[in-house]
Amino acid sequence: MKLNNIIAVIQNDARVIKRVKWRLLEITYFPLTTILIWGLFLLYSKQFAVEAGLIVLIVNLFWSFCQLAQQQANILIMEDLWSLSIKHVLVSGVSEFEYLIAKLATSTSAAIIIGTLLMIVANAFGAPLLASFKIVALIAGIALLGSLALAIGIAGTVMVFGREYGFLSWSMLQLFIFFSAPFYSPSIFPSFIRWITEIMPFTGVFESARAIATSAPVSGSVLWHALIVTSTYFILAWPYYYFCFRRARRTGMLARIAH
Amino acid sequence: MNPISVKNISKTFKSKKTEIKALQNVSFEVKKGEIFGLLGPNGAGKSTLINIMLTLLLPDEGSVEILGEKPSPDVLSRINVVAGGSEFHWALTPNDILAFYSKVYQIPNPKERIQELVDLLKIQHLMDRKFSTFSTGERLRVAFAKALLNKPELLLMDEPTLGLDPDVARQVRNEVQRLNKEAGMTILLTSHYMHEVEQLCNRIAFIFKGKIVDIGDVKSVKLKHFGSYDIILHLNKKPSAAFAKQHNLSVKEKKVRATLTSEEALGDLLSSIHEAGYAIRDIAMKKPTLEDYFIKVLGEQ
Secondary structure (H helix, E strand, C coil): CCCCHHHHHHHHHHHHHHHHHHHHHHHHHHHHHHHHHHHHHHHCCCCHHHHHHHHHHHHHHHHHHHHHHHHHHHHHHHHHHHHCCCHHHHHHCCHHHHHHHHHHHHHHHHHHHHHHHHHHHHHCCCCCCCHHHHHHHHHHHHHHHHHHHHHHHHHHHHHCCCCCHHHHHHHHHHHHHHCCCCCCCCCHHCCCHHHHHHHHHHHHHHHHHHHHHHCCCCHHHHHHHHHHHHHHHHHHHHHHHHHHHHHHHHHHHHHHCCC | CHHHHCCCCEEEEEECEEEEEEEEEEEEEECCCCCEECCCCCCCHHHHHHHHHHCCCCCCEEEEEEEEEECEEEEHEEEEEECCCCCCCCCCCEEEEEEHHHCCCCCCCCCHHHHHHHHHHHHHCEEEEEEHCCCCCCCHHHHHHHHHHCCCCCCEECCCCCCCCHHHHHHHHHHHHHHHHHCCCCEECCCCCHHHHHHHCCCEEEECEEEEEEEEEHHHHHHHHHCCCCEEEEEECHHHHHHHHCCCCEEEECEEEEEEEEHHHHHHHHHHHCCCCEEEEEEEEEECCHHHHHHHHHCCC
């Protein structure tokens, strides 16, 4: 692994974000407006039920954070595919590992910067996030690991099936979030589905977020379980990515999507 | 060590309904310092071969060595590629693009090297413009600048003049020749333009339906398929029937046509004409071009 190549790709992505103004807008606009909408809902809902508004606000914050981390990595890859510039990168000596690590690093940086901004805004609306910063950071770390694992998986899938599967960059997370029981307890699902929530990467994240919102103690066992599940996703995502790249090289898909 | 060594490469693309044998037991070598042309119609397997060399594609069988090694990121950083219709991110400027690849190739004094290439390819006025605003010729010049950044030991050129104006295409050909002569750069070229291949290449391989049909220097490959060529002479007067019969000429008034099999035969014919007291007013040779060869081989296959 060459650190030089990773830094080069990160710098190049930074140039792309700098040159494409709407990218900067996209990164900040949707998460920020989401938090503003639900922050105002929180203010409004105070006269009815404070916890409901807080749950929605804090869960949305983590949701936006996960989306940023996963989507930015995949969108940066999709931009290379759409612009056909990926061929030049992959035949210049940058390995598929260095390439993906750089994309994950860029999206992680964006998620941390925007996530911090969102946290400050949510805190201003009354979400007790800065007061429990350490636990929030820990939950965010777990959420980040799960999001990056999904980004790696989506990147591999697109390499195998082609550019048409770029839609996974926007849609895949939604499915995982649905089964991770964001605003509700997993017990709300029918019993035959409930086991799925146990193996979802974000179930523990959202359960902990709801605990913060309701001022309940965040369960250590929930966090441990969440860490184990997301780590497993992250570890398994890499061999899947390599498998996909090798398969794309064998079937000719890599050559096709690079041209 | 040859810069390119391809040994028994086979590649088949399979889908549920079809099976396409893109390459069948292809072997060849490209020697150091030569310009090697890879010819063939669309779908012959040229791009498949180049993609295998660039690690974008894995062969089913056989092996490729680039600069004496199995292709790897390290080897790829010592070669480069330029293709017709080259694309970079639409929002980036040549300044951005060349800065990125300078970093990847770890170019010492990148600013100086970039300036050298900017002067060479005359792209100073493009440096701050977005790539999406460029014409085909301008895009190719940027692609060339990127391809020459790392002073590659081997340059792969896939249809480099595709879609270019004739004058820009000629500049590109001149540049290729200069790089080959002055820097001793080994070049693998694929092209549909036969005159381009004829002008540039030392040796060629003709690939058809995944197989190498012919390989060798341009002259010998053509000779293999065209044992003779025609010469048309305009004389000062109509030659006698006896003279025409003796030299196997077809005569139409003062215009005579002869079919020759060697350079010596041409000398003999011209001497005979002179000795018989005829004067030559005009002379035209119809030697087979690579294009004639291309069409003939396709017909035979």
